[in-house]
Amino acid sequence: MTLGDFVPAPNQGGDPALYEVENLAIDPEGILWDQLRSAADWEGKVLLDLGCGTGFWLPRYAAAATTVGVEPDTALLETARARAGDATVLHGSAEHLPLADSSVDVVHARFAYFFPSESFSPDAGFQEVARVLRPGGRLVVIDNDHVHGEFATLLRASAPAAAQGRDSYPSTWWEQRGAHTVPVMSGWKFKDRGDLEQVIHLEFPAEVAADWLARHPGRTELSYGYLLHIWTKPEGS
Numbered sequence: 001m002t003l004g005d006f007v008p009a010p011n012q013g014g015d016p017a018l019y020e021v022e023n024l025a026i027d028p029e030g031i032l033w034d035q036l037r038s039a040a041d042w043e044g045k046v047l048l049d050l051g052c053g054t055g056f057w058l059p060r061y062a063a064a065a066t067t068v069g070v071e072p073d074t075a076l077l078e079t080a081r082a083r084a085g086d087a088t089v090l091h092g093s094a095e096h097l098p099l100a101d102s103s104v105d106v107v108h109a110r111f112a113y114f115f116p117s118e119s120f121s122p123d124a125g126f127q128e129v130a131r132v133l134r135p136g137g138r139l140v141v142i143d144n145d146h147v148h149g150e151f152a153t154l155l156r157a158s159a160p161a162a163a164q165g166r167d168s169y170p171s172t173w174w175e176q177r178g179a180h181t182v183p184v185m186s187g188w189k190f191k192d193r194g195d196l197e198q199v200i201h202l203e204f205p206a207e208v209a210a211d212w213l214a215r216h217p218g219r220t221e222l223s224y225g226y227l228l229h230i231w232t233k234p235e236g237s
Contacts, residue, residue, distance in 0.1 A: 003093050006072045011202050012053050013073055021190070022199045023056045025221075028189040032142070032226055033060070035184045036108070039230045040138035045105035048132070049087075050094060051112025055080030058087045068104070070097060094125030099132045107133060110142040114229070116173035126177065133233040143170060145183055145225030152225055154200070157208045171227065179231035189221040196220050 012019040027033060043063040052058060052069030054076050061067040067087035069080055080089045092098045094113040107129050114122045129139050146155050171181045190196040196219065200209045216222075 003072050003096065006093060008073050008075070013075065015202060016054055016076060016079065018198055018202050020054065020056065021195050022188075022202065025188040025190045025195070025199065026224075027186045028221075029186070031186040032184055035182065035228060036140060036142075039140050039182065039228055040106045042106045046103065048097075048099070048104045048107045050097075050107055050109040050129070052080055052089065055083045055087070055089060057108075057110065058084050058089075061087065064106075068099065070099075094122065095128055097128050097132050101131055102134045104132045105134055105137045107137070107139045108142065109139070111144070114141045114143070116170050118169065121173075130233055130237075135233055135235045135237055137233050139179075139229075139231045139233075141174075141229040141231075143227045143229060145185075145227050147225070148183065149185060149187075149225035150222040151188070154204055154208060154212055157211075158204050160205070171229070174229040174231065177231060178234075179229050182228040182230060184226040184228060185223065186226060187221055187224045191220070193218065193220050196222075 008014070011022070042061055044065050046066045047061050047064040047068070049058060049061065049067065049069045052071045053073070055069055058067060058069050058080070062085070069084065069087055069089040070092040071077055071080055071089065072091070072093040074091060077089060077091060090098045094109070113125050116122055133139065144151065144155060146152050174181060188196070188199075190199070197213055200213060203209075204212075
């Protein structure tokens with residue numbers, strides 16, 4: 001499958017090994033995962049990890065009856081397949097899902113594709129997710145909170161992040177499509193200062209990263225707010 005409009009992510013696509021370090025630091029107390037289960041429990045169901053990257057999260061879905069990862073970046077597929085266990089990893093994208101109609105119960109999209117703004121509407125991917133979800137199935141989009149938490153402070157100072165909608169636009173976009181948004185406050189916790197510094201520099205422009213690190217010497221963790229946009233496919237559709 002050729003995905004002519006695909007652009008690799010600058011963080012995971014640019015440095016997959018360092019992005020693994022970032023993933024290891026995410027949600028140390030499991031607060032986000034508890035909210036994900038509450039939003040749409042996947043036990044005994046068919047789950048799609050949309051934009052699964054290197055497959056870091058696929059083992060966490062072991063309770064699902066079937067887990068499918070879909071990833072557009074061919075450079076990440078080999079790693080994802082090597083760690084997938086019983087999961088299946090397929091090449092595809094939000095707009096082009098290699099799955100049958102009404103074949104999935106739960107879709108998770110973690111920082112992947114769904115960044116609605118005045119310059120970009122993810123309608124094509126939303127319609128494709130609606131196609132593969134069974135009636136009553138749920139899409140849960142894990143997004144960044146641009147208001148609450150220390151990570152949000154970094155986002156607001158970062159010009160590239162502005163393109164992902166740092167105002168109310170994303171939540172309004174989802175509300176207009178019948179979704180509801182749940183805020184979740186969690187954090188990052190790194191094993192040492194060096195890892196935190198590298199990841200901050202991976203995610204943010206050099207001057208933004210340097211300024212934050214200088215003002216927070218010795219820190220190995222920070223608070224991180226998420227927004228879960230939750231959409232349920234209507235019965236009978």
